Amino acid sequence: MIDKLIQFSIARRWLVMFLVLVIGALGVWNYQHLPIDAVPDITNVQVQINTEAPGYSPLEVEQRITYLVELAITGLPYVESTRSLSRYALSQVTVVFEKGTDIYFARNLINERLQQAKSEMPSGIEPVMGPVATGLGEIFHYAVHAKPGALQENGEPYDATALRTLQDWVIRPQLRLVPGVTEVNTIGGFEKQFHITPEPARLLAYQLSFDNLVAALEKNNANIGAGYIEKNGEQYLIRAPGQVADIPAIEKIIVARRDGLPITVADVAEVGFGKELRTGAATLDGEETVLGTAVMLLGGNSRTVSQAVSAKLVEVNKTLPEGVIAEPVYDRTVLVDKTIATVQANLAEGAILVVVVLLVMLGNVRAALLTAMVIPLSMLMLMTGMVQTKVSANLMSLGALDFGLIVDGAVIIVENCILRLAGRQHHLGRTLKLDERFQTVFAATREVFTPSLISVLVVILVNLPILALTGVEGKMFTPMAMAVIMALLSALVLSLTFVPAAVALFMTGHIEEKDNFIVRHSKRFYAPVLAWALKFRVLVLSAALIFVVLVGALATRMGTEFIPNLDEGDIAIQALRIPGTSLTQSLDMQFQLEKAVLEIPEVKTYFSRVGTAEVASDPMGPNISDGYVMLKDHSEWPDPDKTKAQLLEEIGEKLSLLPGNAFEISQPIQLRFNELISGVRSDLGIKVFGDDLTQLLKSGGEIAAVLNGIEGAEGVKVEQVSGLPILSINADRSALYRYGLNVADVQDVVAAATGGEEAGLIFEGDQRFSIVVRVAERVRGDLRALERLPIPLPDGGYVPLREVASLTLAPGPNQISRENGKRRLVVSANVRGRDLGGFVAEVQGKVAQQVKLPPGYWLEYGGTFEQLQSATQRLSLLVPVTLVMIFALLMMTFGSAKDAALVFSGVPLALTGGVIALWLRDIPLSITAGVGFITLCGVSVLTGVMMVSAFRDELNRGESVEQAILGGAMLRLRPILMVALVAALGFLPMALNTSTGAEVQRPLATVVIGGIISSTLLTLLVLPGLYRLAWRRPKAIDNNGEPIAE
């Protein structure tokens, strides 16, 4: 079949060229549609259901909302797990679906069920699904602020409320229209509200209640359509407007009549603009601000979308009143551009180096260019493949590509073609005829086709275990493996079709096959060395063996990390204060923080979100703030030699000056990912499920005590669920009985007084603002004033609140977490200095022995140890399978276990070079380095196969073993050097680059370059000796060596 394919390609060379052109064009077209981002998206398929419930405490939120939502979700298909969080005024249920579930389908399912749940919820409560976005969705932040001295129309300076109004009604609606934007989230400022603040004593004086006031407002603020009348053939529409429009109009609303005189709102209350009870705020450089965030639709191209948002924002700014600006503070384009530029530079420079190598080594411009053509073509095919398999272009997926490896197959074929064509010309003493040329090209291709096929297959095989990774690791590395596999397959197909066709087409005329300067010198140098290596083969082999052992020991002592972190260029600082910290206090502390950090000259801006934004995709309490520190461009730093690590240290010092805050320093995207995928992030998480919070806490404490007594446990933590100060106003039923009051009478007054009661809307064009009845701030903030809040009696008169209710201040639940429909508490611990499996087994045993759980309570063990176990299990199955498959592949090629083993033996020595290179550059072992080792396996097998098959060919020609080895090795010196050079040089820019994103690719490139050096040495010096040892007596070899091609 392969033969036919090659023959067809040569015969129909023009057709092949045309097809290649079409495929290339297709690739270009697909490139336009390829999602591009800096890092792979590791968010799972999840839907967040957020329900706002102003005024509800965590307990009520759980009971009245969360439970209902969870109940509705139960039994949906494809659901992997649900978890929920109930905190003040917010219920968030996160439903995680199985991998591969269509998000729109999932949302549809949920939507259906939510409709039912809604009917059982308190009126006015509306569950909403979070935006269709992922952790990479927050691509653009902007701050709305006023220039100093800018005044509003009414002559007052812009305050947080005015800016928020502009954001809500001018900026946001426009930005939401940008294609690819699914949501524009707002945090900070105050929603404009009309506040009616009644004076309790005045209400008393007129014998009025809050209800009377609210009712009066509602009755005097509505437009009514009253149908139409017909008159003289015309139709008159009738409307009866009655909406109030401004503060004076509200003040004139009549609440009651007393002694024939109307009592208006103004008589009992103050009317003015007020501040909402907000759950979040935003800061910019130590001042309050309004922060908008554009959230990208799932699957969008973050670069194009954030560019579009950026362009739109410029337009929007023109529509803002003078002196107010909406200024971008974070733009993902910057990072993506930088990263992509790094990748592009690496790829382009690598490609150029490869072409140069080809030119030098082949000594034929046409052949070199032809081979180099494989690079762009396979890239374009890869683009098509990536769009089809929905793999996004990013640092990880494109980062592992090595053009050297891609062109290896083509290099070997072209090299051999030239060799054979020149040989034939030389033999015949004339240029070849068309059919002679075709025949030679076919034979030459056929001859070396096996090694290149094998090498590609080997690389694909070693990538398979990566495809089997699940969870975050899977999301991170599967695209990488996919991209490598697709690129190699493309290159393979091209070297079977395009390359022979092009060679047949373009390699006309006289072909000079002569070794150039480098190859000549190499050969001259190689011959005596090879002879020496053969002579002292036992010594060489033992030395290699010792070397491998030593390097293996070195590898175990090297530092390790998971993935080298992408340096996003900016810093995220999460500041945590104790639960119960008020928003105002939290803001004050945040201001101090920002001012301190801004003293560092490298910091450009520092903006933060404190608490929860309008769309609660990240429900933080007011005690937590997510801060983004944007740094100046490195060139603007006062000390250009300063490293980021130094800067981080400096920031850490500044932060340590501010007591009362705990900090976690990371990077913007990293932070968001951690928030979205968070489950239990410790080694071991013991989840206690049950109903009673106190019991959960008690059992949690007991488990923590057990954990602390076990060797190796570190950082044992019981989930923080309490600590929110709660003022309970418990109605005294017997007192209510005496006064003839209902509990609701008391509750309503308390709610209206402290939380406020909505009493309609005020319309200003599209803009609508709530009217809220709420007691003045000085009364709300004073416990003693609250205590004597008058409760009106049914028969007139009043009684102060404290007479009918007791007010107690006590810490209550801060948040209630549930998982899969049950309350849960997590006790987490990390393990140091002992093996995780043994630790977990010991914990399980001791906990079962020492902790007695009441009926209805149970435990679950989770944490990263689970992932680790499943990954280990998977790999311990897959790695041997892979190895066996590689071996089988080699067996099939050579039909000899001995030869296969010989080729196989090259792998460890190839790896040694990688390890040493890492060690020399002081780079820790990581998964990216691991991918480098995988690539090495491929290269090493490729050169090994080339070498061994050359030996066999020579042997088959009847040469003695010694002669066969010498001849074969000399013959293959050039292609092996070429393969090694292109693979190593292709990665060189990647290994040396220092721009954004380079740190992720550096280990990989380093490993490959180091490994190729050792692998080449091995192939050239150790393998011949090994072969000589293995085939001590020359023996006939079956000539069925290449069954794969049949």
Next chain:
Amino acid sequence: MKSKNHVNKSIIQLLFSCFAIALLSGQALAETGHGEEAEHGEEGHIELTQEQIQHSGITLVTATSGTIRDVLPVYGVVATNAERVQSVTARFDGVIREVKKSVGDPVRKGETLVTVEANESLKTYSIVSALNGVITQRNANPGEQTTDTPLLVVQDFSTVWVELSIFPKDVAQVELGQQVRVLSLDSTQITEGKIIYIAPLGQAGNQAITARALIDNPNGIWKPGLFVNAQITRAEIAAPVVIRNEALQIVEDNPVVFVRGEEGFEPRTVTLGRTDGELSEVVVGLSADEVYVSKNSFILKSEMGKEDAEHGH
């Protein structure tokens, strides 16, 4: 059979490297789970450098003696002083000849208000005011026959009563003679008076007892019938140790003050005595001349608990 050895070796090597990758991933994951653990000195002590104190805006105050005004806030209604009212009636029935004053006219004590021609004696006599006050009612016009109803009512507003509603929980704390501060609803007018009467009868409707305060009303700003706010001063206590209320934090259900010691700040549980809006008396736990954190004391509370602060989902 060196090659076989090599094969074995390579398999082991490859296995090893793949397992290493797996282990690495686990460890790296575990790494991310660690929060920052803040370090403290001795247990319970919070050490702050001078710089930290400055940055966080903490103010230090020395505990002193002070006076605490323990007040009980109540609502009240201004009422006429019933002891300063004169209902003007005719001593001898007859025909009213002259009425000298109209409603709203001020009168002085001894001023003639009405002249009446007695039916029996047919003599005209004058009725004079017994008070300095204002005419509030007039039911008499010249030519009319006097009846039982008062001809005029004169009221003296130079003093008024404030009827205060005292609810059951507070009754025991109210005594005759206590000082009362009366504030108009908008708090622009303030005056002082004393409790002169506590009703022996309760009101069935709201279970309240009326206490009465007498206040001066020289300018007539306290109009009977208006609602007012009032504060009954229960005691003015000179306490040996008082602290500012903003210094108090609740830690594990107990009030705590952060006191400066030799090794930083110590959270000290205190027992509080009386308190008003600004100051609280410390009965146990703090002695005078100790230095405590007043403003921004919350930051110390947060510093104390921040190790446990986390962002769970």
